[in-house]
Amino acid sequence: MTEREKMLLGENYDPSDDELVRLRLNARLLTETLNQTSVSFSEKRVEIIKSLFGSTGNNIHIESTFNCDYGLNIHVGENFHANFGCVILDVAEVRIGDNCFIGPQVGIYTATHPIDPIQRKSGIESGKPVTIGNNCWIGGHATINPGVTLGENVVVASGAVVTKSFASNLVIGGNPARVLKVIEPS
Template identity: 45%
Template sequence: MKTELQKLEDGEWYYFLDPAVAARKARAAKLCQEFNAIPATDPDAQTAKIKEIFGSYGKNISVQATFNCDYGKNIHVGDDFLTNYNLIILDIAPVTIGNHVMIGPNTGIYTVNHPMTAKGRRQYLGKGSPVTIGNDVWIGGSVTILPGVTIGNNVVVGAGAVVTKDVPDNTLVAGVPAKPIKKLAVE
């Protein structure tokens, strides 16, 4: 019989109040609290702490406080990764972010979902679906990216968008839900 963590890792419904699942989240909360307490005047300490939180990272990463996540080790970012203030990444499932990505303030990237039935929600069930973000992406402020979404390369997501579906390469999307606005030039 699978543990709740095994179910979580396998992308199945899991009991999110399970002690092992809760311990993973508590560890992440502690590390995020430590990161958020580091003064902005000490970017080297901030970078060292965020590297402790992330699963993997490239060169030249800059994350502004506040930052919060569910696990941390499921977050994988490439080179030249830059975020503004108040980023939330609920990384129950992997979040993979490419090179040269900028994320605006107050953005949320979510990999966890809950049942659509009251009975399922009363059972405290969750299910993770990975999020993938390509290279050369700019995500505007106050964007929400939902579980299971893949954002291609050379994409701009307009401020305030809610991304519910995959976004193809070389596209500007905006709105609620996000819809393609135009194709972007490839340089």
């Protein structure tokens, strides 16, 4: 099994593997190009995002700066918007539904490291996928941790640290995030 296959299966993998280094470099070059492309060239920016991500809807918008590990493991639906300073560490899949809005300085992380210091020192890593349902809004400076699934119509309050999964139709916030309110869609 390749290191990339291990990575995508959530197993321990070696990030110094030649293929993974090459894929990360490609993502860095594409995000560098995206971040240096003027907002007046919106079609070019969309083209770059589509070549970076694994899949997208047609209507997508990302403010610069944006950073990710691979890009290929990020899948977003229609009407996706990420505000300034978004970071998505996509060593595992990140799936974001339709009509989702990501506030400024949001971090979505799939990457994780061993708790044991000897294993961590070896350089191995692993990842857990993140899934965000349709019609979600992630407030500024929120953090979505590895392995989290958010249902549909979830609002994550600014500054929240989401360490576990939540069902649909909720406002969540705090550190660690907890249910603040149930949403009754009209």
